[in-house]
Amino acid sequence: MEGTACAVPARAEQAEQAVVSEVKFKRLPAAERRQLEAHLADGWQRSALADRFQDVAFEILDVSVLE
Secondary structure: OOEEEEEEEEEOOEEEEEEEEEEEOOOOOHHHHHHHHHHHHHHHHOOHHHOOOOEEEEEEEOHHHHO
């Protein structure tokens, strides 16, 4: 499994904001992380949830979050 993307409301009381994350099971250099984040944001704009969630934070997680 290379990566997984998901969208979840940031807080239950503030459901109009979402956090969209993509998980990579390898260590990413900063340049690749920025590229993946831009790709994730671009894909989000074409998704069905983009209409529902206007305020979105994007994040790329790699193995460094486990350290």
